[in-house]
Amino acid sequence: MSWPAAVLWAMIIAAAFSRGPWLIYIMFASGAFGMLQMAPGDGGGLNVLPQAACAAVFVLKVLSQPGNIPRAVDAALDPYRIGLLTAFTLYGVIGSYCLPRLFAELAYVVPVSSDVVGGTEVLRPSKGNITQSCYLLLSYGTTLAFCIIGATKEFRRHYALANLYAGMTIIITGMMDAVLYSVGLSDLLTPFRTATYVLISEAEIEGVKRVIGLMSEASAYGGLCIGTGGALIFLLPFFHKGRESLVAAATAMLLLVMGVLSTSSGAYVGFAILCGIYGVHMLVRLASRDDREARRSRIELGLLSAAGLIVLGAFIVQPSLFDFAFDMVDKLVFQKSVTASYIERTSWTRAGWEAFLDSGTMGVGIGSIRVSNWSVSILGSTGLFGALLMFGFLVQQLVFKPRKASPEVQRYNTAVQLSLLPLLAIAQLSATMPDLGVSVAAALGVLAAPRRAREHPQQVVSDAQSERDRQVVPSQLSDRSTAFG
Template sequence: MSWPAVILWVLLIYFCASRGPGLLYLMLISGTFGSLQMLPFSGGVNLLPQSACAAAFVMKALVQRGNISRAIDSAIDLQRMALFTVFVIYGVFSAFVFPRAFLGLFEVVPISITLSGADILHPSSGNFTQSCYFILSYATSLIFSVIGLSSATRLHYRRALIWSAYALVVSGIIDLVAFTLGISTVLEPFRTASYAFLTDVEAEGVKRVVGLMPEASTYGTACVGMMGTLLFLRPLYEEVSERRSCRIAIVLLGIMTVLSTSSTGFIGLAMLGAVYACDLLYRMLNKDSFRRGNIPGELMVVSLSALSVVFMFLLNPALFDPLLAMLNTMVFQKTTSASYVERSMWTRFGWNAFLETGGMGAGLGSIRVSNWTVSILGSTGSFGAALMFGFIVQCLLMGARNASGEMRAFVAALKLSLLPILGMYSLVATVPDIGIPLAVSLGLISSGHTRISRSSFRAGYS
């Protein structure tokens, strides 16, 4: 166990024993350490800091009076978490039954990093570990569907996002500086998970910034996801200092996404821009929108930014040559790269698993792909996909009930931020697990679908 893991364990124990929202902040900030092993041994099982914090957070929240009964109510409520609940039960069932039912009938690309190619389908440790990861993500989502009813939870969540954003930015700067000075070895204590690392890679002569993640794609995706969440939640920050910090964080995350040179990050930025433009147009046309905000100010910033880019291009077109060359290599010529060929092979085998099982799937944790949709289909089949995608569509389309203006604006902002995240997931996600950040967002959105009166809600997590 490396020294950063020891420090995080000490902080985790301290915040578990103390009152207040410290554990929530630690859970979100710890997402920065995406390649740090928290266990004192290595055997292919990885416990990342955010997963450890999420498990502690769930347990701490559940012991609060009334939260267990509220969690059960949410888990079986068809308009909240019921679809997700059934999916998790079915997914765990598939993990232990389907690999044995279809044993040896076809080939898959297993999750294990020790194998680079396909292997005959058989039960593996991945079925157990992926089930545990998904149960943790579900439990996190479930508990946030309960405590999300509290305005204090939503307030601290927004503040913790800003801290997390700056942690991501700082980790990227440290990675870039360490590489430039030739001292990347100082970051080895933060890269102890049993992953395949791609940390010192260049593209078009430029260092691909990875922060403390395993690769640039993971870092770029995290930056875009955080950037989108802050962008849409921005109007809800009431204090001037928080709004200023939020705006600066958004700009810095955009810069770090570009420096990651991640093709998924570039596509994510494009999707985020499209969603923001559509939302801005909607708010301009809908005068009754509770999220109108400062539309003239937003239009001025967008217009000035666009005009600045055009002016710079007219003044000196050569300034954009490195960026255009990067986009050409990382996006438009991506299909010629070895990485694309390999990941396409994973997805092809995953889709074949769906077909070979007659639409039932090979079981949770049996396959590795590079497309979240195919991962769900290839792992849990048509039934599992209907449950998972049905839950997400429900979260996106269903409106908040008995909600204040702040709650409605909060839920609407999270829904908008999900769109580019889900789009990026469909390009690079290798396993069905949605991860802790997305689980938190889905849980908070589901909290807006409750039937109980918010005025009578007093649950906390202190």
């Protein structure tokens, strides 16, 4: 175990025994350390990353609080909260044991194992079924924990601040990677890169170093930047006005810049989608009856228009300034289909789709296949039935609003919903497993938190939650800290 892992373990344990929100902050910020092995030695072939370790401690802490086990059961079985996700997780975990044995040697797959390079292998049960099921259970536990305690105003503030601290950490690690590489001191980052994933840290495009931070490759870092930056952009109205709001806005902009510097095609596509979603959302708010929303939209539109005019003026005066940017976009997006990486990843996805068909649309089990498309990963792993459960849950959380929620809760949920869309789009291009990670799981838990079963229509979700719901938070997440005064 390297010294950064030991330091993080000390921070996680200290936060677990504190009464403040630090465990949530550490969990989000530790997502930037995607190559740090937290298990002793080599982990027995299993990579235990900081965010996963922190999430496990967080889930245990939440469930250990008095009264939270009954609340967890209620949320897990409630079809209007995470009932569909519960069904998907149970089906996926059971299927990860049964399906690879049922269809053994009847399908060909690209296995999860990182030591396989190219080609396919006959389907057999493997340790990947166990490890990926554990990751899926951890993400489910994270969603459940956030669903239990995420319905109060205090918690919504902690969630926004957690994304802010995560963004700062991502920027710092990206700058460390870029600066130390430029001065020939990349070896200083070796203690942070102890996981057994394949590390692509010195790749260049058009003579430019691909920034990967402390992740395994540019696509992972770029997606992290766009996802966290998008979350901060949509959550800006929920930061305190003044210095805190300005710091959040600056962090969001820097994250988008770092996402561009990652030179990841997935990050570029996610950035374009984020811009489109933000533009539509701004126009909707511009026509809102809420004077505050309309005023803020007019200010944003004015600033963006001014920035656009400056860029247009620069292009008219000196078009050659943009040649490099155009070449990068052309190579990374429009010529992506001719690259070896694209061809290899497409072959993974094709093999996963064929495994789905060969299994009679039942799937071959979580952890049996590696693809490069999240939808195909769900279909190939859990079959048509699992896909209906998962996509049904996503539609429920991303489309429908919580019934009888206060306007502030509805605006907050809309912000979280919009922040997830670029991440899901990037996942369609590069996600290799059904599990999308702790951060996405946490956001889905935040969305599910204010929902209530239909048999309790008298419950109104607002900042004035019932004492039963509100008493969960002070014992775990006291609001004793504020950011930047």
